[in-house]
Amino acid sequence: MKSQFAKSLLAVALGALAVPALAAIQIKEELYVVGQSPEVIKELVDAGTVEVDHVTSEGFELYSGTGVKQYLDSKNIVYFDMQEVSEKVFADYPTHAEITRKLVAAQAKNPRVMKLFSIGKSIKGKDLLVMKISDNVEADEIEPEFKYISSMHGDEITGREMTVAMIEEIAEKYGKDRAITDLVNNTEIFIMPSMNPDGSELRQRGNARGVDLNRNFPDITRDRESTLAGREIENQAVMKFQGTRQFALSANFHGGTIVANYPWDSKYDLHPLNDFIIDLSLTYADLNPEMSRSREFERGITNGAAWYVVRGGMQDWSYLWHNDLQITLEVSHDKWPNYADIPGFYRSNRNSMFNYMLQVHRGAGFVFPRPGLKGTVNIKQVSPASKDMGTYAFNESQFYKVLPDGDYVYTIQERSTSTKQQINVRVDRNTLHPNGNYVRLN
């Protein structure tokens, strides 16, 4: 019944343009619906015809192909066109080439700890750049791995500018500032300021084909496996990159409101590490004055699905398929603020950004002496409570997982042997282990 109804509604709203459900929406209209809840267009959402984002008490964003304006007009629903932004606001921002130059300059300033590389090309051929930051940056050391990715929504630009500012600050202060130096020496940090450079150049949410990259990752509610087939090339690049690393903690930056959003996005059940993830989210929100004092979100954080459901987002994919705990950071009400305000945004976020990175040290891992080993590890917490924390795959002879404070037993089953090894590990947020909390196996 429901799909019938949705279909007929679609026919009215979109004429012959009806898109099959689950196909990627080619975004043509970017609207802000004023003073309504998404219930008013639930049928279109359920049919996969529109995407809703950033729901607040003021209204919500609506992304769609053509025809939805007409539909809203027919229902007398008030909206405005988000694409109508003054050219002046865009003019001062650096281009992709200028961003690249800034990153090259940061690397040149401190090449011992900065290494810039590309993980692929956008549709229009722009490099998808990542800065690796660590001591002995040319070597792949056994250290906890952390990542920031920004601006997969091309028009949500604040995070791109802030991550570049952070790279510049680290390049400047490494070796001089104790906290920054300790962090860099003991961590492998990867920062990708711009996952969607074409979208940023076009000042739009989607990539050059108009596809929303944060709806284009494998999704537990519809995909059995994490495969590249049929995904946008920007997503493929990030997925391949993730497969080559051992990320344990990540965040991705967006704009449109101010909040730290934690998994799950795609389903309503609580994440098995829910309390710990709330704690991690607060390590960001607490140090950001505007976020922590939010009137919309208690303490500046929210569960993803409780806010609104996202399917095909990066955050859930990252944990479900790669054991990489990830949160989504919304860092400015204006997606594209005046460029003169960017230093202020960086000032109010930089302590949070550094503090959140440091949290990757709240974890424990192990490493085999020989390369190329794969297998599984079961994790049991023995104190403060006795609890099975699940079984995880490892590859490349290493494993590391962020965990709440406590004592754990890891039972390690390497694939080529029948014997299991057990190790005892302790996680304590107040201890920064040199190069991370790893047990070296025999």
Ligand SMILES: [Zn+2]
């Ligand atoms: Zn976004």
